[in-house]
Amino acid sequence: MPNSIFKYDSEITPQMVKVMLDGREISLPAEMSVAAGLLGQGEIISRISPSSKRACSPHCLMGVCYECIMEINGINRQACMTKVEEGMVINRHIDGSDFNGKYESTEKTEANVNYEMPKPLKEGEPS
Amino acid sequence: MSRHVDVIVVGAGPAGLSASSTLAEMGLDVVTLDEQPQLGGQIYRNIEKASPKSLHLFGEDYSSGLMIAERFRKSGADYENSTSVWQLDSDGTICCSSRAHSRQMRANHVIVATGAMERPVPIPGWTLPGVMGAGAVNNLTKESGLKPSGNVVLAGSGPLLLLEATLLIKKNVEIAAILDTTPLIPRVSAVPPAPKALMRTDFLLKGASMLKSIKDAGIPHHRGVKDICAIGTNCLESVQARCGKETITIPADLLMLHFGVIPNSHIFRQAGCRMAWKADQRYWHPACDQWGRTNFERIFAAGDGAMVSGGVSARYRGELTALEVSRCLGIISGHERDALAKPLKKALRHDGWPRPFVDAIYAPRPEQFSFDDATILCRCENVTVKDVRRAVREGARDLNEIKIMTRSGMGSCQGRMCGPALAEIAAAEISLSPDRLGLLNVRPPLRPVPLEEIAEMELETAKESSNWLLDNKK
Numbered sequence: 001m002p003n004s005i006f007k008y009d010s011e012i013t014p015q016m017v018k019v020m021l022d023g024r025e026i027s028l029p030a031e032m033s034v035a036a037g038l039l040g041q042g043e044i045i046s047r048i049s050p051s052s053k054r055a056c057s058p059h060c061l062m063g064v065c066y067e068c069i070m071e072i073n074g075i076n077r078q079a080c081m082t083k084v085e086e087g088m089v090i091n092r093h094i095d096g097s098d099f100n101g102k103y104e105s106t107e108k109t110e111a112n113v114n115y116e117m118p119k120p121l122k123e124g125e126p127s
Numbered sequence: 128m129s130r131h132v133d134v135i136v137v138g139a140g141p142a143g144l145s146a147s148s149t150l151a152e153m154g155l156d157v158v159t160l161d162e163q164p165q166l167g168g169q170i171y172r173n174i175e176k177a178s179p180k181s182l183h184l185f186g187e188d189y190s191s192g193l194m195i196a197e198r199f200r201k202s203g204a205d206y207e208n209s210t211s212v213w214q215l216d217s218d219g220t221i222c223c224s225s226r227a228h229s230r231q232m233r234a235n236h237v238i239v240a241t242g243a244m245e246r247p248v249p250i251p252g253w254t255l256p257g258v259m260g261a262g263a264v265n266n267l268t269k270e271s272g273l274k275p276s277g278n279v280v281l282a283g284s285g286p287l288l289l290l291e292a293t294l295l296i297k298k299n300v301e302i303a304a305i306l307d308t309t310p311l312i313p314r315v316s317a318v319p320p321a322p323k324a325l326m327r328t329d330f331l332l333k334g335a336s337m338l339k340s341i342k343d344a345g346i347p348h349h350r351g352v353k354d355i356c357a358i359g360t361n362c363l364e365s366v367q368a369r370c371g372k373e374t375i376t377i378p379a380d381l382l383m384l385h386f387g388v389i390p391n392s393h394i395f396r397q398a399g400c401r402m403a404w405k406a407d408q409r410y411w412h413p414a415c416d417q418w419g420r421t422n423f424e425r426i427f428a429a430g431d432g433a434m435v436s437g438g439v440s441a442r443y444r445g446e447l448t449a450l451e452v453s454r455c456l457g458i459i460s461g462h463e464r465d466a467l468a469k470p471l472k473k474a475l476r477h478d479g480w481p482r483p484f485v486d487a488i489y490a491p492r493p494e495q496f497s498f499d500d501a502t503i504l505c506r507c508e509n510v511t512v513k514d515v516r517r518a519v520r521e522g523a524r525d526l527n528e529i530k531i532m533t534r535s536g537m538g539s540c541q542g543r544m545c546g547p548a549l550a551e552i553a554a555a556e557i558s559l560s561p562d563r564l565g566l567l568n569v570r571p572p573l574r575p576v577p578l579e580e581i582a583e584m585e586l587e588t589a590k591e592s593s594n595w596l597l598d599n600k601k
Contacts, residue, residue, distance in 0.1 A: 005257060005381045009180075009272040009298075029271070031176070033164070036271040044256050044362070051509035051538070055361060057256035059506075059544075061263035062169055063162060064244050064391070066507065066539040075227070075577060081209070083164050 004042035017086040028084045035061060035068045035079035045094050046070060046079060129231040132156045134452055135221055136238045137212050140168020141438045142430025142445035143240035144199040149449035151204035153458050159204050160223055162211040167192055168242050170438040172269040184297055213572035215398040217423040229580040236425050236452045240445060243388040243431035247544045251502045252357030261291045261385035274298050277380030280366045282306035282355045285489045288385040289337045296344045304347045304377050306368050308495055311351040313488050320483035330481045354497060357382050387489060390432050396569040398426060404562035409491050411566060418451035427452060436482055443475045498552050505545040507538020512552055519556040525565050529553055539575060542567040
């Protein structure tokens with residue numbers, strides 16, 4: 001695990017809220033972005049790049065680089081532009097599970113089956 | 128039904144806030160859309176909740192934002208945070224997404240004040256965890272009170288790099304080294320604007336005191352550095368660079384890169400605004416008149432998004448744009464506009480005196496960037512410099528051709544991080560100026576939006592909006 005590269009100013013005692021990070025409960029400071037909150041906790045890895053399969057950390061922290069995309073409450077979002085909220089579910093998929101897990105649930109629901117096998121087009125429908 | 132307002136302002140930095148305030152104070156119906164959770168843009172980030180300590184640390188450059196924010200809050204402009212504009216049309220229609228809901232909005236005029244971003248310059252290893260923009264660290268300090276720990280190295284060129292170093296010194300962060308890529312011999316073009324810069328002694332003193340505090344802190348400040356390289360396996364471990372004839376290696380946990388700032392111009396390109404190439408600074412910006420009007424009558428550009436000249440200037444330019452917009456809407460006459468603009472233009476000139484000098488000293492030079500074949504250019508799609516060079520050798524002469532051949536610029540950042548360097552690399556291959564290779568096409572949505580959000584949108588009319596996605600929805 002990489003070293004923690006950020007720490008809080010000693011005078012700041014942020015109010016903490018509970019969130020789920022990769023399936024475990026942790027505390028993050030409220031009133032700041034998810035990316036900043038995680039960096040402050042020593043969690044510098046934001047995701048595994050879907051193209052290079054290597055670990056990334058947030059780069060610009062102003063919404064330009066998209067390196068901090070995480071699955072937050074079920075949607076892939078830029079963590080640097082999303083505020084921490086109590087009970088948030090954050091998945092970074094850094095354990096090697098596939099990143100495009102947005103609509104995947106462990107159960108095979110009807111939607112999932114349809115997703116894997118698209119229905120053939122009916123006649124007359126535009127292709 | 129989509130909402131119709133007098134003016135939509137995109138962005139809530141110094142330009143956006145000043146423009147909004149000026150217009151709302153005149154009684155106009157103004158909506159200010161900001162993709163950030165808090166107003167202030169990058170320079171005044173988190174200004175409304177800033178601690179006294181933070182205000183003191185960043186000094187007047189930052190605390191002056193308090194007044195701007197306060198004026199904006201009182202002005203009556205409608206502020207919508209966490210709202211990303213993902214499409215702008217030349218007729219003043221925008222589509223935006225906020226809180227997992229997208230909608231359409233119309234305005235007589237749209238003022239785009241999207242500000243600037245750090246110029247992304249790929250170096251070997253810049254995708255390693257632990258390599259960040261210097262602006263990113265600045266943002267973290269303003270927003271969260273976080274400061275770097277461990278071995279910190281700053282690398283790049285520009286006044287903001289030195290400013291960031293002095294801020295870190297004030298916060299007692301130990302800086303292992305500053306690797307300054309600014310060439311040792313200033314350009315000849317820095318000589319003519321020098322006398323004008325001397326008229327702003329306050330400005331020059333600020334620069335001198337920055338250099339002094341770096342020197343007093345005993346930080347190794349290497350100048351004329353080349354070939355910066357981030358090294359590590361799973362994360363950053365050290366930084367290597369060539370300094371004269373010797374190669375230096377510095378152990379590092381955090382590498383902060385900064386190579387100047389360029390306008391954040393994606394939205395203008397998507398709307399189809401005519402873009403102009405600023406040859407000395409090597410960036411594209413929307414072509415505008417003195418009030419910020421683009422080639423579209425309803426679309427205006429204000430602040431650093433129109434051309435980079437800093438936060439103070441952005442504030443004045445936001446106000447100038449607002450004056451012209453209010454004239455267009457019949458609130459003030461041309462004569463009144465000119466009278467109100469006079470002091471603003473004077474202040475703008477005063478602020479701008481040192482600018483050409485500083486710009487000339489830190490102007491990017493093509494020979495400064497020696498891109499290595501193995502370096503990853505496009506972070507999203509993992510495209511290397513070599514891939515681009517090969518595409519050019521195979522005959523590609525337009526950035527969009529290279530994009531199709533290599534996928535550089537096709538990832539989630541939509542070419543924001545690779546576009547400028549892509550142009551530099553390809554142009555160098557065929558000894559042309561980067562502007563001769565065109566610009567990467569930018570299409571809506573400007574931000575990734577879930578399809579279900581677009582499917583749920585209520586659209587007013589299906590008039591030709593030249594948007595495949597929206598036109599074919601029904």
